[in-house]
Amino acid sequence: METRLEPSRISARHMTRASLVDPEGAVIDDGLAAWFPGPASYTGEDILELYLHGGRAVVEDAMDSLLSAGGVRLAEPGEFTRRAFEAGKLDLTQAEGIADLIDAETRAQREQAYRQLSGHLSGKFSEWRRILLEALALVEVAVDFPDEEEAPGYAHGDVRQRIGHLHTELTRALDDGALGEKVRDGFRIAIIGAPNAGKSSLLNRLAGRDAAIVTDRPGTTRDVVEVRLDLGGHLVWLQDTAGLRESEDVIEAEGMRRARAAAESADLRLFVLDGSRPAADGAASEAVSPRPGDLVVLNKADLVPPPDVSRETLRVSALTGEGMDTLVKRLMVLIPERTADQPPPLITRRRHRERLAEAREHLAEAGAILERGGFAELAAEEIRLAIRALSQLLGSIGVEEVLGEVFSRFCIGK
Ligand SMILES: Nc1nc2c(ncn2[C@@H]2O[C@H](COP(=O)(O)OP(=O)(O)O)[C@@H](O)[C@H]2O)c(=O)[nH]1
Ligand SMILES: [Mg+2]
Missing domain, CATH: 1.20.120.430 (tRNA modification GTPase MnmE domain 2)
Structure with missing residues (x-):
């Protein structure tokens, strides 16, 4: 089926089935076209949208045919939205909202971007x-x-x-x-604690993949390893850090410096203790003790019989996955979220x-x-x-x- 796309033959803002043909008349694809006469269009100008099968060859041949027709060029990044902005269809905060909506990976980001696009800030x-x-x-x-x-x-x-x-x-x-910035850029949760407590194992467990190296050798993690997670609709950057202890090793010392820096700038610190050696950890230096506000987890619960540990502490096992659901729930509660009686941030x-x-x-x-x-x-x-x-x-x-x-x-x- 071939339909010549003349504006007079397409009704505005309706889908019209049509074939796209190259300059020699050979059909490239059978698709749909929608005609948006200005000013009631995204940019305010006349716009023709083509809906084709998205294969690489289809897109390439369609582009070549259109570009060879003359008077046509590829858009710059954001050019459509920029034209919409210049035509007064949107203000800058709404244009940012569109960019954020396109980039949104989590529910909270999508909601926030949509609010901004609909004029919450404007x-x-x-x-x-x-x-x-x-x-x-x-x-x-x-x-x-x-x-x-x-x-x-x-x-x-x-x-x-x-x-x-x-x-x-x-x-x-x-x-x-x-x-608002945290929803957009992500919340930072730093996993800290003594070497061998199971920080890297915990990160891998939460990430659902082997992002960080796990060994039984203390001091394995040197650099800060970050993984992105969607935690209850929020973008979270989970950071695994070098274990904190006294060390002569220059590289490990630098790792600990980075670990401390990550912990300082984090929105939340997840402090991991080795549940199979709580006494040893408790007696460790001040640097290896949790601070008020830290979420403390007792790892390696699989090695300890339940009555041995305090009830207030979260018991988890990065090895078996025990207690992970509870930990995730706790983390979700601790991620600051807008409450119903609070207006959304501007x-x-x-x-x-x-x-x-x-x-x-x-x-x-x-x-x-x-x-x-x-x-x-x-x-x-x-x-x-x-x-x-x-x-x-x-x-x-x-x-x-x-x-x-x-x-x-x-x-x-x-
Ligand atoms: N039994 C048991 N072993 C664990 C658990 N979590 C980690 N480990 C082991 O403890 C050692 C240190 O783990 P790792 O994640 O590298 O600790 P990190 O130094 O704190 O990053 C490794 O041999 C892990 O297999 C756990 O929940 N249970
Ligand atoms: Mg580690």
Whole structure:
């Protein structure tokens, strides 16, 4: 079946079955086409989408035929979304949401990306910007009519109040425990403990594969071994580290330095004790003792009869898999997750955090100027700078390098 794809013969936003033929008239594939006339399309322009069988030869021949037709070229990475952004179909935070949705590997990442794509950040940032534009207008009245004692708003402390209120909201958004960034980048769980406690075995057990080398020789693990896991819908980086003990070995000492660094920067420390030698471990140096807040597990439960160990400690066996379900459940509870009564975090990238912090700084300054009855011009300038930071967040002003950064990370053709 051959249908010439003339826009007049395809109804908009409906699938039309068609054959794709090469310039010589030979059929490449039988597929579907959808026609999206602008402006009601992803980028706002006229768009034709072809749905072909995805084999490599099909795609290659289809591309060759289309490219040889002239006036056609391959899209740059993220070009479609960039055009959508430039046409005002999305703001920058929504474009980031699309990139994150494409990259999402876990439930939490998908939910967060979708929220961002649907305008969760845009709505808030635009609202804040609107409030500031109003405040700016009120301050400018005071600049233009300095003698008007009763200039609306300024004299009544209305502006100060608005700014103070917004400052509080920004602070709340910034003090979010970096939850959004953690959902996006992953939570770090460091497995630490004495040599031979079974840290590497535990990592392999949790990862479901032999990611780390396991031997009965203490000091086997030297470097930090990381595996990515989906734990209850969250991206988790599980880190296996060198066992902590006194050692003369230079390489092992460096391994321990890295282990300590990983433990310090981790969101959670999983402290592994050798259950078959709890006394020995307990008597070890301070470096090998769990700290408050660590999740302590007693490994090698298969070697110890149950009554010998305290009930509070998690008993597991990396060898037999005993207790692993309970451990995974405990880890899932300990991964900070948004609770129902808590609004989802706004910040999901460092870029957001930096611009919001900048906006807050300017607000604080504007507030201080107004408080001490300083020049309204100076306060207005600070408010303008805060508005500028919010506009940069939304991508509505001069952020060429940020755009390049955001869109270049997209896959080709999105
Ligand atoms: N019986 C038993 N042996 C284990 C268990 N976990 C690890 N081992 C053994 O303990 C030794 C050290 O394990 P490894 O994972 O390399 O410990 P690490 O030094 O803490 O990384 C190896 O011989 C493992 O086979 C366990 O749950 N039960
Ligand atoms: Mg090890």
